Amino acid sequence: MTVAVKVNHPSGTIVLNRPEKRNALSRQMLADIAQALDDLHQERKVRAVILTGAGTAFCAGMDLAEMQATAQQPDALAMWHNDAVQYRELIDKMLQFPKPIIAAVNGAALAGGAGLMLASDIVVGTPEAKFGLPEPRRGIVAGLVSPLLVFRIGASHAANLLLTARTIESSEALRIGLYHEVVPGELVWARAQELAGELAKSAPEAIQLTKKMLNETIGEHLGTLLSAGAAASATARTTEAAREGLAAFLEKREPKWG
Numbered sequence: 102m103t104v105a106v107k108v109n110h111p112s113g114t115i116v117l118n119r120p121e122k123r124n125a126l127s128r129q130m131l132a133d134i135a136q137a138l139d140d141l142h143q144e145r146k147v148r149a150v151i152l153t154g155a156g157t158a159f160c161a162g163m164d165l166a167e168m169q170a171t172a173q174q175p176d177a178l179a180m181w182h183n184d185a186v187q188y189r190e191l192i193d194k195m196l197q198f199p200k201p202i203i204a205a206v207n208g209a210a211l212a213g214g215a216g217l218m219l220a221s222d223i224v225v226g227t228p229e230a231k232f233g234l235p236e237p238r239r240g241i242v243a244g245l246v247s248p249l250l251v252f253r254i255g256a257s258h259a260a261n262l263l264l265t266a267r268t269i270e271s272s273e274a275l276r277i278g279l280y281h282e283v284v285p286g287e288l289v290w291a292r293a294q295e296l297a298g299e300l301a302k303s304a305p306e307a308i309q310l311t312k313k314m315l316n317e318t319i320g321e322h323l324g325t326l327l328s329a330g331a332a333a334s335a336t337a338r339t340t341e342a343a344r345e346g347l348a349a350f351l352e353k354r355e356p357k358w359g
Contacts, residue, residue, distance in 0.1 A: 120156025160214025240346025
């Protein structure tokens, strides 16, 4: 399995478990995260879900090797569309999940991994937990993550991060509201568990309705923006820039833009 699931009441923990790939999101991993959420939904004693990564990274983003391999397939466009839809459906599931999701960001949260963090309700990071959206440097677009970023921290900070494609340290992520707390690495899960205990003091129905109000009422346009973002992400993958950017990344060289 690409994820590990652990239950320590009042929380259930989903561990992204491809440490050798810095927990890059393959199609199978996206499906496994969705299934883990469904399983924890059924656990009545689980009042919050903690999402974290194995090894030294939270999640480095999409599996770019899998993405590049898709380019060789005759139905690549349809496959990329399906990939964007699968990722969008997982983000939707997280936003609509009736229990709070706490991201225990134990290392770098990049690209699609940053999206998982942004779809969580509360974020606890470590000093090593850098944040970045490097997609433009790979010739692709952070279409699905962009609306979430604006929703969480506003258009000004989002434009800075998206257009520069830079990776920021946890201290800056805390300052602009991406991380709610930064704690030492060995304490990040324990702090998330403490927060799960605080959340468990409230009525589950009240928490569910509050989350629904935040993500569906206040964030009423978010679903439409995510759909547009999925289309932009799929389209960007068909370009020559994407082919060059992904090849350069995998070959560990600087891309040569036209």
